[in-house]
Amino acid sequence: MKMKKILLLTASLMAIWSCERDTETLGPNLSELYGEFSVLEPFVASRSSVNFGVGESVLFSGRFSKPVNWEIHIVGQSSGSEKVITGMSKLVDETNAAWTGTTTHLPMFKEEVCTAFITVPSEGFSDTLSGISIDSTKFDEGFVMADFESGVNPGWTVFAQSGADMSFGIVPGDSAAQGNNFWDMGGEVSFDYLIGLIDFPASAYGSATFPLDENANNVYFNVMLGKPEGITNEIILFQFREDENGDGIFQEATEDMYSLELKGISSDWENITIKYGDLQALINGAPADPAGNGIREPHKLLQVSMLFLADPSSGYSRSYMDYLIFTENGPLEP
Amino acid sequence: MKKYLQIPLLLVFVLTGMESAFAQDKKIWVSGAARGVMYGDDYKSTSENDTTTARKLQSGHAMVDLGVNIQPNKNLLIQGMVRVRNDYGGFWGSGVTFDVRQLYIKGIIGDFLKYQLGDINYKLSPYTFNNGGSLVNKYAGEITSVPLQQIEYDLFYTADQTWRQQGAAIDFALEFSSFIEEMEFNAFTTRVRPSNFDTQDDRLYSGGSVVLVQSKNLKVGAQYVNLYDFKGTSNNTTYLKNPVATGSIELGHDINDSRISLGLEAGQSTMEWEGSATAPVLKDFFYDVTLKWVAPKPGLSIAAGYREVGPNFRSAGSQTMRINYQRAPQAYQRYGNDQQLRAMSLLDLSRDASLYQTQIVAGLMEYDPRYDNANPYGIATPNRRGVNAKVDYMDPRGRWEVSADGDFSTQVVGEGTDLLTGYTTGSVMAKLNIAPMMGWENRILSLSGRVGQQASSRSGGEVFENIDLSTSFTAFNLEATIVGSFDVIGEYRTWKTDGFTLVENRNSYSQIVDFTEYKINYSEDIAGAGVRYTFSEKTAIRLMWQTFAWKDEAQTTLPYTIDTWNLFFTMRF
Numbered sequence: 072m073k074m075k076k077i078l079l080l081t082a083s084l085m086a087i088w089s090c091e092r093d094t095e096t097l098g099p100n101l102s103e104l105y106g107e108f109s110v111l112e113p114f115v116a117s118r119s120s121v122n123f124g125v126g127e128s129v130l131f132s133g134r135f136s137k138p139v140n141w142e143i144h145i146v147g148q149s150s151g152s153e154k155v156i157t158g159m160s161k162l163v164d165e166t167n168a169a170w171t172g173t174t175t176h177l178p179m180f181k182e183e184v185c186t187a188f189i190t191v192p193s194e195g196f197s198d199t200l201s202g203i204s205i206d207s208t209k210f211d212e213g214f215v216m217a218d219f220e221s222g223v224n225p226g227w228t229v230f231a232q233s234g235a236d237m238s239f240g241i242v243p244g245d246s247a248a249q250g251n252n253f254w255d256m257g258g259e260v261s262f263d264y265l266i267g268l269i270d271f272p273a274s275a276y277g278s279a280t281f282p283l284d285e286n287a288n289n290v291y292f293n294v295m296l297g298k299p300e301g302i303t304n305e306i307i308l309f310q311f312r313e314d315e316n317g318d319g320i321f322q323e324a325t326e327d328m329y330s331l332e333l334k335g336i337s338s339d340w341e342n343i344t345i346k347y348g349d350l351q352a353l354i355n356g357a358p359a360d361p362a363g364n365g366i367r368e369p370h371k372l373l374q375v376s377m378l379f380l381a382d383p384s385s386g387y388s389r390s391y392m393d394y395l396i397f398t399e400n401g402p403l404e405p
Numbered sequence: 406m407k408k409y410l411q412i413p414l415l416l417v418f419v420l421t422g423m424e425s426a427f428a429q430d431k432k433i434w435v436s437g438a439a440r441g442v443m444y445g446d447d448y449k450s451t452s453e454n455d456t457t458t459a460r461k462l463q464s465g466h467a468m469v470d471l472g473v474n475i476q477p478n479k480n481l482l483i484q485g486m487v488r489v490r491n492d493y494g495g496f497w498g499s500g501v502t503f504d505v506r507q508l509y510i511k512g513i514i515g516d517f518l519k520y521q522l523g524d525i526n527y528k529l530s531p532y533t534f535n536n537g538g539s540l541v542n543k544y545a546g547e548i549t550s551v552p553l554q555q556i557e558y559d560l561f562y563t564a565d566q567t568w569r570q571q572g573a574a575i576d577f578a579l580e581f582s583s584f585i586e587e588m589e590f591n592a593f594t595t596r597v598r599p600s601n602f603d604t605q606d607d608r609l610y611s612g613g614s615v616v617l618v619q620s621k622n623l624k625v626g627a628q629y630v631n632l633y634d635f636k637g638t639s640n641n642t643t644y645l646k647n648p649v650a651t652g653s654i655e656l657g658h659d660i661n662d663s664r665i666s667l668g669l670e671a672g673q674s675t676m677e678w679e680g681s682a683t684a685p686v687l688k689d690f691f692y693d694v695t696l697k698w699v700a701p702k703p704g705l706s707i708a709a710g711y712r713e714v715g716p717n718f719r720s721a722g723s724q725t726m727r728i729n730y731q732r733a734p735q736a737y738q739r740y741g742n743d744q745q746l747r748a749m750s751l752l753d754l755s756r757d758a759s760l761y762q763t764q765i766v767a768g769l770m771e772y773d774p775r776y777d778n779a780n781p782y783g784i785a786t787p788n789r790r791g792v793n794a795k796v797d798y799m800d801p802r803g804r805w806e807v808s809a810d811g812d813f814s815t816q817v818v819g820e821g822t823d824l825l826t827g828y829t830t831g832s833v834m835a836k837l838n839i840a841p842m843m844g845w846e847n848r849i850l851s852l853s854g855r856v857g858q859q860a861s862s863r864s865g866g867e868v869f870e871n872i873d874l875s876t877s878f879t880a881f882n883l884e885a886t887i888v889g890s891f892d893v894i895g896e897y898r899t900w901k902t903d904g905f906t907l908v909e910n911r912n913s914y915s916q917i918v919d920f921t922e923y924k925i926n927y928s929e930d931i932a933g934a935g936v937r938y939t940f941s942e943k944t945a946i947r948l949m950w951q952t953f954a955w956k957d958e959a960q961t962t963l964p965y966t967i968d969t970w971n972l973f974f975t976m977r978f
Contacts, residue, residue: 088770090690092715092820097788098909098917101821361677 106341108194116200123172124207131168135161139191149183160402172209174405177340178248180205213398216271219252226275230268232258239267248295248340248393257389264380272374280371284399287348287367293403297340299393304385307333314373315363321373327363332356344402423473437470441974450965458740465493470506481512520575526567527593529614533628533649534722536566537783541776543853546882546896548933548949549755551973554759570595587618597764601808606634606641632721643681649674649720663700676719685914689715704799716788716818723785725765730773732760741963750929752953768915774923775902778861779828789814804842822870824863832857848886855880874904890939901928926958943977
């Protein structure tokens with residue numbers, strides 16, 4: 072019996088000691104959480120000049136001794152455009168720090184020289200790279216309705232009231248949201264809400280209707296807007312008229328017109344995007360039933376109108392507009 | 406069962422544990438308990454940042470548990486117990502509560518199979534299903550143990566460390582004529598959490614054991630428990646499974662008047678979330694060997710053991726802590742001019758039932774390092790390996806006794822570093838029974854004291870890897886008979902923790918995802934005295950006074966004192 076007990080115990084102990092387990096440390100590495108911060112690999116860019124228009128990108132890289140919250144800022148030296156890339160890691164590489172020419176803060180980048188710097192705010196660290204040259208800006212997929220770079224399209228209808236201090240036309244300047252020109256609209260009209268308007272008919276682009284996808288949830292209207300500091304009374308109204316019966320004429324009583332009314336826009340350039348399917352029919356700014364079939368049909372869009380309005384009792388008003396573009400599958404990434 | 410009955414070795418089925426329930430001659434009788442409690446607290450603070458906390462609080466209640474036991478025949482017992490409680494200040498029903506405290510049916514089928522339905526108290530082995538106590542309450546003395554015992558009674562914490570469950574249990578045993586004396590079978594299933602019919606399934610806890618008793622010198626057992634979500638009881642698509650399987654051996658040998666025994670338990674656990682692509686599968690094992698020598702004649706007992714519990718060992722039934730450290734005390738819950746949450750203390754732990762856990766939970770609960778940083782989840786604390794020892798000696802004439810225990814362990818794998826944290830816990834106790842020394846019969850005069858220490862340390866690497874946390878505690882008690890059944894009782898306890906450690910932050914899968922820096926330098930102490938009149942073995946009344954002091958050298962909490970008068974009448978029937 073004694074021998075049986077010994078054998079039983081020995082077998083049990085051998086079975087236990089033959090077990091193995093994973094011996095990796097548990098939890099996050101303390102040296103990464105509490106260790107001293109240092110730069111193991113310096114901040115560098117993959118190229119000094121980039122041609123975004125053909126799909127090139129700039130890849131930033133660097134390595135720290137522990138995971139930190141870092142920010143990369145790329146600033147255009149002439150446009151003032153700024154791209155911000157953020158991350159929380161110890162490694163900065165192509166998976167988290169690739170720049171394809173997009174902008175975080177408008178205006179959009181131009182063909183210019185940029186400065187890039189990385190900061191780690193918690194550690195008080197920063198490093199700067201200068202002389203990244205943009206040879207060509209990125210190409211935006213979509214239908215550009217107006218970027219004001221080639222003057223006024225003769226097919227557009229432009230109307231401005233006879234008010235005081237009127238400005239309603241293209242203005243050249245580095246401060247354009249995209250390219251070198253933008254639309255400036257301002258004035259004081261004491262007898263009407265309307266200060267000025269532009270009609271953008273499809274015929275101005277050589278087609279009966281705008282060349283857009285028929286799925287309203289797949290089409291996005293984008294426009295960049297800004298205004299001077301201190302202006303608070305601006306109303307910008309976009310109207311989208313559809314030719315439902317294909318006769319080349321918009322019938323107000325029987326066909327759909329959808330609208331986008333914007334107030335209180337930012338004084339800095341801002342990219343406004345709306346999905347075509349989210350457009351509403353408005354009467355005096357209030358939602359209403361569309362006059363036609365009530366189906367949002369971007370491929371039947373006949374004309375887009377932009378009306379710059381202000382309460383006549385509110386005095387002078389002014390706003391800027393640039394880069395009106397329809398995109399598909401998602402909003403514009405400026 | 407019929408198959409088993411055909412085994413030639415089998416002689417009889419044996420019933421155990423039901424005798425007390427069926428020992429009554431009457432068909433209906435009443436059992437239960439009663440108590441009356443009064444507290445009068447006087448809060449004091451010298452801090453200039455604490456001028457708004459209410460100074461005095463009065464509370465108390467009278468309560469009776471009435472259990473009606475119905476035994477319609479010799480094989481069936483039904484008990485329903487109702488609690489009637491009246492908090493002081495209630496009148497004509499206002500403040501009076503009626504609750505069903507427990508309800509069960511138990512009986513015997515076919516003269517061999519015992520069953521119980523409803524409320525059941527259950528336990529298996531220390532690593533599968535066991536309601537172990539906490540270090541901070543382990544050495545409660547004559548004053549603080551009185552309210553603590555009421556909490557334990559209210560929450561069904563029993564001396565044999567069972568968990569109160571609701572479900573069903575069966576057990577039976579087979580007795581053999583040769584080779585094997587007996588085989589004991591137990592099985593249970595309980596519901597620990599109900600479905601909400603939306604995102605949360607019924608959570609069940611089931612298991613059982615088989616123990617083979619070859620003789621008093623050899624027992625071999627197998628235990629199995631599983632905490633699991635019952636599919637289909639809600640719209641949930643992720644199902645927890647936490648099975649634990651263990652085997653155990655007990656070997657014994659008599660040497661003259663003493664007995665030496667060796668106990669071994671080993672097993673493994675798995676914790677997984679079926680249906681989740683992101684959840685981990687936690688698997689690990691443990692083993693525990695203990696050698697014990699008991700010599701009743703000189704009154705000496707020595708035990709030494711070694712255990713290793715893997716970092717991913719998860720056993721809900723044994724790792725659920727009694728104290729829920731995420732809760733805050735009810736009395737003076739917010740204090741100071743900034744109304745900060747008051748941390749629980751020795752005083753709260755002795756009298757506030759809301760700080761305690763009533764149901765087992767999956768994973769690992771949060772713990773407070775000041776009350777036990779070494780083994781917060783008891784013997785089944787994961788990621789520990791080391792030795793432990795205990796020596797007890799009692800004078801054969803009962804005049805004095807001494808005891809010493811120690812637990813020395815390290816982590817199995819490092820947390821956030823390759824370095825391992827080491828843990829040491831130890832205490833020594835001495836008790837002097839003066840009455841038998843003086844030859845005073847039917848009188849009590851005893852003095853006892855315990856001094857203990859716990860240390861956690863890790864060093865040798867970078868500064869941020871260092872851990873140095875130490876806790877010291879003392880407990881001194883006095884019991885003395887004045888006249889007849891009239892005694893005086895006294896207690897003095899201290900608890901002090903000082904140092905620094907990193908506390909694990911765990912995700913919902915109980916994996917470590919971060920650490921919190923924990924720096925403390927505080928102390929608390931209770932001094933109390935009182936008188937006790939014992940009507941009978943089950944009935945006594947005590948009038949006690951305690952003064953409790955909280956001091957914080959690190960000044961992260963406000964210092965304060967609470968003086969409290971307590972009147973306790975307790976009765977069992």
